[in-house]
Amino acid sequence: MSRILTAGDHFVLNSLLQEALSRHAPDHPDITELTLPWPVEPFHRIGEVDEASGSEDSLIEALQGVEICLTQMAPLTERVLRACPDLRLFAVTRGGPVNANLDAATEHGVAVTFAPGRNATATAEHTVALMLAAVRQIPQRNAELLAGAWRSDYYRYSDVGPEISGATIGLIGYGAIGSRVAAILHGFGAHILVFDPYIQPGTLPPTATQVNTLEEVLAGSDIVTLHSRVTPETTGLVGVRELSLMKPGAILINAARGALLDYDALCDVLEAGHLYGAGLDVYPSEPLPAGSRLRALPNAVLTPHLAGASKPTAHKAAEIGAAEVGRYLRGEPLQHCANPANAATRVS
Incomplete structure (x- = not known):
């Protein structure tokens, strides 16, 4: 036995x-x-x-x-x-x-x-939750309200963000998680761009379009979300050059792996106001160090690697x-x- x-x-x-x-x-x-x-x-x-x-x-x-x-x-x-x-x-x-x-x-x-x-379903749902939280800045407004502030001035046009409905959302990677994110976003009425060299034909929802280059998905999307596996080729996939290609006011989501993204470069574009916000569940070093620049950014929504929980x-x-x-x-x-x-x- x-x-x-x-x-x-x-x-x-x-x-x-x-x-x-x-x-x-x-x-x-x-x-x-x-x-x-x-x-x-x-x-x-x-x-x-x-x-x-x-x-x-x-x-x-x-x-x-x-x-x-x-x-x-x-x-x-x-x-x-x-x-x-x-x-x-x-x-x-x-x-x-x-x-x-x-x-x-x-x-x-x-x-x-x-x-x-x-954990594909849980991570896909968490990805969309980060997206919604970053678009509407829900954690920040919740913290202010609990602290006693009532900030209706956030209704100013210059301060509000996009909607997911009608937005173009770029998926970098279309495996078990990315495909589930696409299915959820299809229900929101988003248009989806997909970059994945290994995508299976016929697997995209009707509102999705496959693009051939990373540059296309970055430049064409209002929200970009990462779903690639970490390999020698994808390590540092999104860095200074790639972030500069994103639309002014766009949002970046990463619930995949910290190694895919240059976080110093991300902090730079968030601080400069080039991006409207980011939603992050993974980091280059975990736990997130106490002195991380991300902790001081008002337009970053952070969770402690809980997407699959x-x-x-x-x-x-x-x-x-x-x-x-x-x-x-x-x-x-x-x-x-x-x-x-x-x-x-x-x-x-």
Whole structure:
């Protein structure tokens, strides 16, 4: 009987992981658990992997004699792999297995899976929420009202922003999240420009138009929102030159990854009044440093990397990860293996 460890946390709970396993691996009751401290304690770099929680020592102890680990944040490092020779499947319940050393896992014969699309709906909704908040400056007006101010003078034409209905909104990236954002914005009556070299034909809503260059989407949009994955090609995708191409009074939204955007350049154009505002959920350094220029900008709406935070996200994460465990136990091909050379067949 294969031993399974669920290494849950305070978002993707062990109870959710084990409930999902009861559906996908009902004949494997040998399950132990380890509770990681995220998000009560922020994730951090552990060994050579990023965005992990807990410690190598606690994971090594919990993995002794364990063949399968189902987790969101546990650190799969070279040290952990060397100390846990029975491990064969490390199922990560997040959109990308950044907390796993894939090269080392491949070398040690461990398959690593992930959970694409688990938070796509939540992140799309949060993106549109940031858009609305930045357009109407809702957090700023709320803070002023709670402090005792009643500022009806914001009705001045020079101070008001655009509407989403009838606006042109540019999407940079059209994957699981970008396509959901487009569907929501279609209901608002927005016109949508999409830049994504890998877009599938026939997937755009009727009000969307595909453009061929980044420059087209930046220059033609009233609101621009980022949805690209971070790769060597997309790191720093929007910088000084790109921001200068945006319309005066436009709005920029980033709930994807901080590495896509030059934040110093963004602060410059926000301070200069070239852009009307920005809505941001991700940053180049997290947590956002106390001295960040963004904290002093009245036209920036900020949230602390919460776009994917919803109860359905946690349930979907557990379900996708447990389904991979079930496939492995039945000897079926894994659907979301990050190191396909090890798209494992069961060895015990």
